[in-house]
Amino acid sequence: MSTLPDGWEMVIGLEVHCELRTETKLFCSCRNAFGDEPNTNVCPVCLGLPGSLPVLNRQAVEYAMRIGEALHCEIRPSIFHRKNYFYPDMPKDYQTSQYDEPINVEGWLELPDGARIGIERAHMEEDTGKTTHIGGGGGRIHGADHSLVDYNRAGVPLVEIVSKPDMRSSDDAKAYVNELRAILVATGASDGKMEEGSLRVDANVSVRKTGDPFGTRCEIKNLNSVRSLGRAIEYEASRQIALLEDGESVVQETRHWNENDGRTHAMRSKEEAFDYRYFPEPDLVPVAPSDDWIKAVGESLPPMPADRRAKLAEAAGVAPSDVALLVEQDLDQLVADAIAAGADPKKAINRAANEIAADIANVHRITPESFAALVNMEADGKLTATQTKQVLAAMLAGEGEDPAEIAKAKGFEAMDASALEAVVDEVIAANPEAWEKYVGGDQKVTGMFVGQVMKKTGGKADGKLVNQILTSRRSGA
Amino acid sequence: MSRTASDIARAVRSGDLSARDVVDEALSTIDARDGEIHAFNLVLADEARAAAAAIDERVAAGDDPGPLAGVPVALKDNLCTRGIPTTCSSKILEGWKPPYTATVVERIVAAGGIVVGKTNLDEFAMGSSTENSAFGPTRNPLDTSRVPGGSSGGSAAAVAAEFAPLALGSDTGGSIRQPAALCGVVGMKPTYGAVSRYGLIAFASSLDQIGPFSTTVADSALLYDVISGHDPLDSTSISDALAPASPTLTDGVEGLRIGIVRELMEGVSPDVAAQVNRAADALTAAGAKVDEVSVPAAVYGISAYYLIAPAEASSNLARYDGVRYGLRVDADDITQMYGATRAAGFGPEVKRRIMLGTYALSAGYYDAYYGKAQRVRTLIIRDFAAAYEQVDALLSPTSPTTAFAFGAKSDPLAMYMSDVCTIPSNLAGHPAVSVPFGRGDDGLPVGVQVMADALQEPLMFRVARALEEAA
Numbered sequence: 001m002s003t004l005p006d007g008w009e010m011v012i013g014l015e016v017h018c019e020l021r022t023e024t025k026l027f028c029s030c031r032n033a034f035g036d037e038p039n040t041n042v043c044p045v046c047l048g049l050p051g052s053l054p055v056l057n058r059q060a061v062e063y064a065m066r067i068g069e070a071l072h073c074e075i076r077p078s079i080f081h082r083k084n085y086f087y088p089d090m091p092k093d094y095q096t097s098q099y100d101e102p103i104n105v106e107g108w109l110e111l112p113d114g115a116r117i118g119i120e121r122a123h124m125e126e127d128t129g130k131t132t133h134i135g136g137g138g139g140r141i142h143g144a145d146h147s148l149v150d151y152n153r154a155g156v157p158l159v160e161i162v163s164k165p166d167m168r169s170s171d172d173a174k175a176y177v178n179e180l181r182a183i184l185v186a187t188g189a190s191d192g193k194m195e196e197g198s199l200r201v202d203a204n205v206s207v208r209k210t211g212d213p214f215g216t217r218c219e220i221k222n223l224n225s226v227r228s229l230g231r232a233i234e235y236e237a238s239r240q241i242a243l244l245e246d247g248e249s250v251v252q253e254t255r256h257w258n259e260n261d262g263r264t265h266a267m268r269s270k271e272e273a274f275d276y277r278y279f280p281e282p283d284l285v286p287v288a289p290s291d292d293w294i295k296a297v298g299e300s301l302p303p304m305p306a307d308r309r310a311k312l313a314e315a316a317g318v319a320p321s322d323v324a325l326l327v328e329q330d331l332d333q334l335v336a337d338a339i340a341a342g343a344d345p346k347k348a349i350n351r352a353a354n355e356i357a358a359d360i361a362n363v364h365r366i367t368p369e370s371f372a373a374l375v376n377m378e379a380d381g382k383l384t385a386t387q388t389k390q391v392l393a394a395m396l397a398g399e400g401e402d403p404a405e406i407a408k409a410k411g412f413e414a415m416d417a418s419a420l421e422a423v424v425d426e427v428i429a430a431n432p433e434a435w436e437k438y439v440g441g442d443q444k445v446t447g448m449f450v451g452q453v454m455k456k457t458g459g460k461a462d463g464k465l466v467n468q469i470l471t472s473r474r475s476g477a
Numbered sequence: 478m479s480r481t482a483s484d485i486a487r488a489v490r491s492g493d494l495s496a497r498d499v500v501d502e503a504l505s506t507i508d509a510r511d512g513e514i515h516a517f518n519l520v521l522a523d524e525a526r527a528a529a530a531a532i533d534e535r536v537a538a539g540d541d542p543g544p545l546a547g548v549p550v551a552l553k554d555n556l557c558t559r560g561i562p563t564t565c566s567s568k569i570l571e572g573w574k575p576p577y578t579a580t581v582v583e584r585i586v587a588a589g590g591i592v593v594g595k596t597n598l599d600e601f602a603m604g605s606s607t608e609n610s611a612f613g614p615t616r617n618p619l620d621t622s623r624v625p626g627g628s629s630g631g632s633a634a635a636v637a638a639e640f641a642p643l644a645l646g647s648d649t650g651g652s653i654r655q656p657a658a659l660c661g662v663v664g665m666k667p668t669y670g671a672v673s674r675y676g677l678i679a680f681a682s683s684l685d686q687i688g689p690f691s692t693t694v695a696d697s698a699l700l701y702d703v704i705s706g707h708d709p710l711d712s713t714s715i716s717d718a719l720a721p722a723s724p725t726l727t728d729g730v731e732g733l734r735i736g737i738v739r740e741l742m743e744g745v746s747p748d749v750a751a752q753v754n755r756a757a758d759a760l761t762a763a764g765a766k767v768d769e770v771s772v773p774a775a776v777y778g779i780s781a782y783y784l785i786a787p788a789e790a791s792s793n794l795a796r797y798d799g800v801r802y803g804l805r806v807d808a809d810d811i812t813q814m815y816g817a818t819r820a821a822g823f824g825p826e827v828k829r830r831i832m833l834g835t836y837a838l839s840a841g842y843y844d845a846y847y848g849k850a851q852r853v854r855t856l857i858i859r860d861f862a863a864a865y866e867q868v869d870a871l872l873s874p875t876s877p878t879t880a881f882a883f884g885a886k887s888d889p890l891a892m893y894m895s896d897v898c899t900i901p902s903n904l905a906g907h908p909a910v911s912v913p914f915g916r917g918d919d920g921l922p923v924g925v926q927v928m929a930d931a932l933q934e935p936l937m938f939r940v941a942r943a944l945e946e947a948a
Contacts, residue, residue, distance in 0.1 A: 048796050050678040051557040093795035277838035282683035
């Protein structure tokens with residue numbers, strides 16, 4: 001949660017670079033693969049050799065369109081520009097990227113809590129190579145003894161998704177990245193692996209007094225996990241507030257997150273920013289997907305996480321945020337089918353989100369029907385919570401499909417209510433002093449009564465039901 | 478090598494002439510005179526002899542090597558040839574050998590053509606005299622005290638000196654047509670997208686086209702037919718099938734409407750203008766209807782071109798940074814290495830254009846320069862379209878003057894004016910060809926330019942052929 005002083009608010013916008021899972025690179029037929037021997041997936045085009053020319057990868061365009069559709073964007077005719085700057089990881093010393101006419105504009109993404117975050121654009125561009133700086137100071141090119149460049153990544157297709165500055169806390173930002181990652185994976189466009197750099201996040205952070213116009217923002221780079229993102233935003237917002245409260249001002253600049261010291265450090269200010277001299281890429285023609293193609297892409301998309309949450313929430317009669325975990329774990333269909341098969345919705349959600357999620361590898365052993373039967377045994381008081389968990393564990397372990405049979409084999413014959421009442425009455429009769437206290441309102445003895453009943457029933461009694469019987473006996477006393 | 482490419486190919490295909498003899502003759506002509514002319518940066522004698530032997534074997538075995546069987550072809554040294562140095566006449570590409578071959582060269586070889594060498598050019602094709610080569614200028618074979626024009630001066634000179642009946646050049650603002658005019662040969666720039674640029678080292682990508690040099694219009698059409706057509710490796714390559722130019726070459730100009738472009742006759746030497754008027758009369762005599770037409774925005778061509786071309790060049794030439802290939806001048810850190818390498822590797826004209834282009838694209842100046850130049854380009858296209866409502870082809874001088882002396886145009890702006898008549902076709906993306914027609918007061922050849930609408934190469938070649946017959 002946010003730890004800002006009263007009256008302050010943070011404003012966050014995120015830029016997420018997503019590597020597309022195409023077979024080949026954006027402008028050539030080199031393999032798009034992570035972790036291969038350096039400089040083996042290269043050719044004249046992705047090495048930017050003199051005379052080579054780019055040819056756009058149709059699959060990359062289709063993935064970009066899938067992302068656009070999933071983010072409710074308008075998909076438009078678009079063009080590529082050249083972004084010019086010198087750096088050794090860019091073979092041409094310009095990056096081919098979409099600039100003021102991107103393929104996807106004006107969309108939105110819905111967080112599990114229902115909040116909508118605006119998407120400004122989601123455009124295509126090529127990735128750069130990867131540099132490793134050896135010796136010298138701090139892994140930066142300046143001061144290094146020498147640098148190694150791997151161009152396997154050069155020309156890998158990216159979609160950069162730029163949010164609107166709609167987030168107000170680090171939790172929002174983390175939820176946004178998690179949700180976006182789930183959407184990207186659902187579209188098939190990305191493997192969502194932040195640890196392999198498939199997903200890279202830059203954060204634009206500013207602070208303001210609630211109600212004031214936006215403050216000056218800083219862009220934070222080098223955020224390699226959702227956790228770093230949260231920490232970096234918290235640190236950066238505090239840094240900016242401290243400056244402003246001291247009467248200083250925030251300088252617009254790019255800052256580098258250092259995981260080790262937990263701080264952001266200035267990289268370059270606005271004055272030092274590159275002039276990228278964008279101009280339309282003359283070696284490529286405009287990308288203008290036909291209406292039919294756009295329609296086909298839209299129709300081929302599977303349901304997105306927000307749709308799945310809404311659907312299950314409606315079937316279960318709960319809030320969408322209550323089923324977020326199930327959707328994340330891909331358990332929503334099982335639960336929905338179980339509910340359709342007559343399962344108690346809340347029990348089904350709880351058991352799936354806890355027990356099944358904890359043993360997700362074995363979920364294939366659970367059918368909607370067997371799961372429905374199990375949760376209903378719990379709902380009907382035929383099994384206690386503890387027993388239900390044990391039966392479910394046995395089902396996941398492959399010991400059987402029929403929860404009733406497993407329960408029987410384990411001796412979990414549920415006590416019927418009248419038998420349990422008899423045991424409760426026995427325990428009351430055996431403890432008259434304690435019963436006096438209980439009737440007089442002393443809650444401390446409740447545990448003793450429940451414990452005694454459990455002992456007499458060998459743990460088969462449902463604690464909740466015992467409490468109900470005790471309460472009814474007291475009101476009758 | 479006084480035979481035309483068409484004659485050589487016909488004789489080699491029929492077995493009347495051996496490719497080996499053709500190549501030997503070409504190589505001995507080069508040997509005798511290229512020391513003086515310096516058309517070539519590199520002569521590929523062994524490779525050419527081996528290729529000729531292979532052609533002869535195929536003919537002996539009953540194969541048809543293709544329409545360029547045994548024809549020596551010279552390549553401008555900005556066309557990539559696998560394993561063979563490709564320099565752009567620049568020090569910055571020192572030691573670099575491309576790992577691949579340009580599409581046009583693949584097509585020439587597949588048609589039986591034999592690459593005899595790589596020809597000199599103004600560094601990175603920037604210039605109109607071949608004086609900007611890092612390896613020294615090329616001399617005009619017709620008068621060695623004069624320039625051959627540029628930037629494809631080496632290719633023009635190679636054909637004019639009969640080193641090879643065919644050559645390829647590249648034309649960004651006139652770099653095929655202007656040297657063709659100054660050397661008295663035929664030089665043609667195709668419609669943008671008609672010929673693949675894959676393997677052509679870029680100067681200004683939206684303007685560059687590869688095209689043929691030859692001694693006759695028929696040979697020009699022959700080579701155009703071989704190199705044109707869709708290439709999946711070039712996204713700007715036209716995907717529709719293109720009409721070949723050779724079959725209709727001799728259809729004549731009877732009934733064609735031809736316009737002399739008024740704006741391109743202004744500021745031209747009177748002796749050159751006189752030849753253009755004489756060409757118009759010849760076309761009239763051949764049955765065409767010739768009138769004067771106006772392409773008003775053409776006068777802004779030079780201004781627009783010298784923003785667009787340098788802007789694209791500043792980006793295209795960024796990759797020569799010393800990191801991966803070519804020249805590297807070591808320094809203390811990478812920024813200094815970039816600076817030292819590029820300072821040592823590029824000549825003054827290339828540096829001038831990189832600076833011009835960088836400025837034109839800079840934040841705050843883009844709209845006033847690059848943006849405005851693109852709008853002028855749109856106007857030029859519109860004015861050409863209006864002209865082609867009235868006429869089928871256009872006529873103008875190719876160059877305002879005949880070949881000039883070395884050092885005569887040391888002022889860059891004076892040099893830039895050499896391309897005033899050729900630049901509009903590049904900006905419009907239209908085809909144009911320079912045909913030798915008469916001589917100037919100095920006795921040197923004059924080139925007349927025939928222009929046509931996009932993809933109208935067959936019609937344009939018919940007009941060029943009619944001029945050639947009347948010349």
